[in-house]
Structure formats: structure tokens, C-alpha cells
Amino acid sequence: MLTRSLGSTGPRVSALGLGCMGMSALYGDADRGESIATVHAALDAGVTLLDTGDFYGMGHNEMLIREALSTAPAGLRDQAVISVKFGALRGPDGAWGGTDGRPAAVKNFAAYSLQRLGVDHIDVYRIARVDPDVPIEETVGAIAELVQAGYVRHIGLSEAGADTVRRAAATAPIADLQIEYSLISRGVEDRILPATRELGVGITAYGVLSRGLISGHFTADRRLAANDFRAHSPRFQGDNLRHNLGLVEALREIAADKGVTVAQIAIAWVLARGEDIVPLVGARTRERLSEALGALDVKLEESDLAAIERAVPADAAAGERYAREQMTLLDSER
Numbered sequence: 505m506l507t508r509s510l511g512s513t514g515p516r517v518s519a520l521g522l523g524c525m526g527m528s529a530l531y532g533d534a535d536r537g538e539s540i541a542t543v544h545a546a547l548d549a550g551v552t553l554l555d556t557g558d559f560y561g562m563g564h565n566e567m568l569i570r571e572a573l574s575t576a577p578a579g580l581r582d583q584a585v586i587s588v589k590f591g592a593l594r595g596p597d598g599a600w601g602g603t604d605g606r607p608a609a610v611k612n613f614a615a616y617s618l619q620r621l622g623v624d625h626i627d628v629y630r631i632a633r634v635d636p637d638v639p640i641e642e643t644v645g646a647i648a649e650l651v652q653a654g655y656v657r658h659i660g661l662s663e664a665g666a667d668t669v670r671r672a673a674a675t676a677p678i679a680d681l682q683i684e685y686s687l688i689s690r691g692v693e694d695r696i697l698p699a700t701r702e703l704g705v706g707i708t709a710y711g712v713l714s715r716g717l718i719s720g721h722f723t724a725d726r727r728l729a730a731n732d733f734r735a736h737s738p739r740f741q742g743d744n745l746r747h748n749l750g751l752v753e754a755l756r757e758i759a760a761d762k763g764v765t766v767a768q769i770a771i772a773w774v775l776a777r778g779e780d781i782v783p784l785v786g787a788r789t790r791e792r793l794s795e796a797l798g799a800l801d802v803k804l805e806e807s808d809l810a811a812i813e814r815a816v817p818a819d820a821a822a823g824e825r826y827a828r829e830q831m832t833l834l835d836s837e838r
Contacts (some may be wrong), residue, residue, distance in 0.1 A: 515657065685768065717749075720752060
């Protein structure tokens with residue numbers, strides 16, 4: 505397994521990370537046994553970065569990771585680098601209630617995550633969305649105090665804009681910015697990626713398959729459960745979906761010429777964007793994990809990259825990556 509660094513101040517991790525959210529929330533029901541087996545398979549394959557959030561299934565995901573790590577061989581368990589997002593407020597019915605980045609809340613969230621994960625420290629800790637009512641300096645400062653106390657190793661950010669990244673980095677060393685980045689979600693390229701590279705901040709790219717849309721496995725007639733995020737996502741609706749699946753078919757031709765899958769070429773494209781980028785794959789099964797890992801063996805030549813750009817140019821996707829009201833809350837979109 506190839507490795508990359510999470511920025512100039514962060515840990516060295518596997519070239520691909522495992523995003524565990526779908527094992528607990530937002531993509532319909534998941535099989536707990538298969539989820540744990542997938543985490544074990546990822547560790548066995550050399551994947552070190554496990555990404556979670558304390559609000560994924562209201563703590564379910566952290567406890568699932570705890571179970572997976574506690575039942576993994578010691579050598580594999582010890583290699584895990586756990587990244588945790590915090591700050592999203594949820595109601596008993598699962599409703600979203602905003603974001604809390606106050607220093608006291610930061611430390612409170614951390615205390616519960618440490619307990620649920622069964623660890624004495626969190627490797628990378630980040631607020632899931634920038635709290636518009638709390639200066640980022642205060643939120644990051646609170647995480648820095650957790651670093652000094654030994655409860656956190658590295659500070660990360662999530663969905664933060666370029667100006668916020670600069671302010672955060674002026675407060676304390678920032679390992680990485682977690683943000684959506686894929687062939688059809690390329691907003692990071694204009695201002696954010698130049699800023700992170702100037703500052704030595706790595707990128708953890710989530711949504712590299714755009715929630716399965718460009719995986720090559722999603723079909724227009726697929727019926728989504730009510731508790732599946734995609735049932736309400738603009739890119740998966742009506743004409744938007746038909747247009748976007750057309751992009752996938754264009755990508756499929758290129759993948760077929762190289763003897764790889766659509767998912768593998770989409771992940772390989774993100775890997776090719778720079779050594780400072782670590783894609784997160786949201787595999788929920790060992791089968792999908794194995795396919796994703798195959799992207800590490802895909803070498804994209806300049807001619808391949810040019811063909812991919814012609815097939816799926818920037819801004820080619822139809823529909824926003826989140827509903828409009830959610831997009832307005834993203835610091836990265838301001």
C-alpha cells in the first residue's frame with residue numbers, strides 16, 4: 505500500500521483512506537457484520553486512515569469502529585489512524601440542528617468520542633462544518649489545547665473556504681482539509697487547493713465517487729430508501745440523474761480501453777491530482793473495497809487524463825452536490 509502525508513504537519517497514512525459513514529447512516533441500511541469485516545479487510549490491505557464522525561448514526565459509527573479495531577489482530581489495530589469530525593447537532597429523530605464550534609463544546613464532543621472509540625487519543629480531529637457564529641480561531645484553539653493535553657494528535661478542517669483555512673493555520677498547525685473532490689465536484693481547484701498547498705495543508709478528498717453516482721454501479725431505475733441521502737440529493741433527481749449517468753457512460757468507454765472499472769478510473773483521477781491528496785473511499789462491503797483498492801494499480805498517462813477531461817469537463821455535472829439550503833451553509837462555498 506502506497507503512503508502519503510496529511511500535509512506538512514500531519515501523519516503519514518495510506519494512499520487511500522476508508523470513509524466509514526455509510527456503515528451507519530445516510531445511505532440506507534448496512535450490514536454490521538459486513539461493515540466490520542470490511543474494516544478488517546482494509547487494515548489487512550494496508551489501509552491506515554479510518555474516517556468517522558461522532559454524529560454518524562449518533563455515535564453508532566464510532567462504536568462500530570471500536571468493535572472493528574478491538575476484534576482486529578493487534579498489529580493491524582495499532583496501524584489505524586482515526587480521523588473524527590464533530591460539531592454537527594442532531595435531534596432524537598435524526599434532524600439536523602446546526603453546528604457548535606464553541607471551545608467548551610469542542611472538549612465535550614471529544615470526551616464522548618474518546619469513550620465511544622475506546623482510545624486515549626484521536627489522531628485527527630476536525631469540526632464537520634465551520635460554525636458561522638464562532639470564530640475559527642476559537643474552535644481551532646480549543647483543539648490545540650486538546651493536542652497539548654495529549655487527547656488529540658493533529659488538527660484538521662472540513663469544508664472550510666480558503667480564507668478560513670488561512671486563519672486556522674495562523675492559529676495552530678493544520679494537518680489537512682477534508683472536502684469533497686471528484687471528477688464532478690471540482691470547486692476546490694480554484695481558490696482552496698492553491699491556499700492549502702501554499703500553507704502545507706493536505707487534502708482528504710471525500711465523495712470521490714460522488715456518493716456512488718460515478719461508480720459505474722448506479723442505474724437510473726434504482727429505487728432508494730427513504731433514509732438514503734441520495735433520494736433527496738439534486739444530482740440524483742430526474743433530468744439531472746439522466747445527464748450525470750451520461751457522463752458516467754462516457755467515462756466507462758475510457759475505463760474499458762484501459763481494462764479497469766469506472767470506479768477505479770474515477771479514484772485514480774483523484775490520486776493523480778497530487779501527492780498531497782488522500783482519497784477516502786466509502787466502501788461498505790469487501791467487494792467494493794477490493795475494487796477501490798485496484799485504483800492504486802491504475803496508471804493514468806497524459807493522454808488518459810486528456811480523454812477524461814473531454815468526457816467529464818469541470819462543471820459538467822447537473823445539480824448541486826447538496827440541496828440549496830445546505831450549500832448556503834458551507835464555508836467552502838462562500
